[in-house]
Amino acid sequence: MKLFYYPGACSLVPHIALEEIGAPYEALKVDFAKGEQLTPEYRLINPAARVPALVTGRGVVTEIPAILGYLARTFPQTGLMAVDDPFEFAEMQSFHMYIATTLHVLFRQISRPETYVDGELCRAALKAKVPEMSDHYFRVIEERMADGRPWVHGDRWSASDIYLYVFSSYLNMGDRGDPAKVPFIWAHRQRVRARPAVARALASESAGMVAMQIFD
Ligand SMILES: N[C@@H](CCC(=O)N[C@@H](CS)C(=O)NCC(=O)O)C(=O)O
Structure with missing residues (x-):
């Protein structure tokens, strides 16, 4: 497998x-600074011009929830998702889609405001709304974690914990929601950060990462 990524991005x-799975793969950096995601060569990999993209023996898989589902079903022994239980699997997909379609899209209003509106005033207004909505969306997850569960789906670690870890880490950027409002999610981040696979992935991306500390 080959993973196309950009350091510190959602990839x-x-x-x-x-890294959790431990199967061989190659990580290939797509340099956003050079606009490599927009090149015809990369668009052959992902026509949407985004990372992540996972090249498999059967073709390319894009979109994080789809990649996680593919990996979970290809490597069921790793427990990334509850592949044998339709309901539990759906619950996990539901969590992944929540991050993909709410938080991720919201954060894009900060990273790529020009996608949504023209003009500096409109872009500033769009960005200014993000912290309020981010707090609102994270509160839904915080309420779920408030029963003291160690992982998103209870006692069972899963890919959802990775997804939450990466997106809650972005709260450290200071422009998209208040970490102080989500103490249970914050404690969860430390549990995920302590996993050796997380350290390995961060070490692998660290060379090109501008703000590595947001993941600590
Ligand atoms: N829905 C996609 C979103 C992917 C996405 O937005 N990736 C961003 C990085 S976090 C990207 O590649 N951005 C490149 C750009 O906007 O030019 C997914 O879940 O994989």
Whole structure:
């Protein structure tokens, strides 16, 4: 397998998952600073011009929830997702889709405001709304974690914990929600950060990562 990634971007989610799995793979950096995601060569990998993209023996898989589902079903022994139980599997997919379609899209309003509106005033207004909505969306997850469960789905570690770890880490950037409002999620981050696979993925991306400390 080959994983196309950018250091510190959302592609860190499947990068950590691959480290958890332990199967051979190659991590290939797509340099956003050079606009490599927009090149015709990369668009052959992912026409949407984004990372992550996972090249498998059967073709390319894009979109984080789909990549996690693919990895979980290909390597069921790693326990990334509850592949044998339709309901539990759906619950995990539901969590992944929540991050993908709410938090991730919200955060894109900060990283790529030009996707949504034209003009500096509109972009500033768009960005200014993000912390309020981020707090609102994270509160839903915080309430779930408030029963003291160690992992997103209870006692069972899963890919959802990786996904939450990466996206809650982005709260450290200071422009998209208040970490102080989510103490249970914050404690969860430390549990995930302590996993050796996370350290390995971060070490692998660290050379090109501008703000490595947001993941600590
Ligand atoms: N829905 C996609 C989102 C992927 C995405 O937004 N990736 C960002 C990095 S976090 C990207 O490649 N951005 C490149 C760009 O905007 O030019 C997924 O879940 O994989």
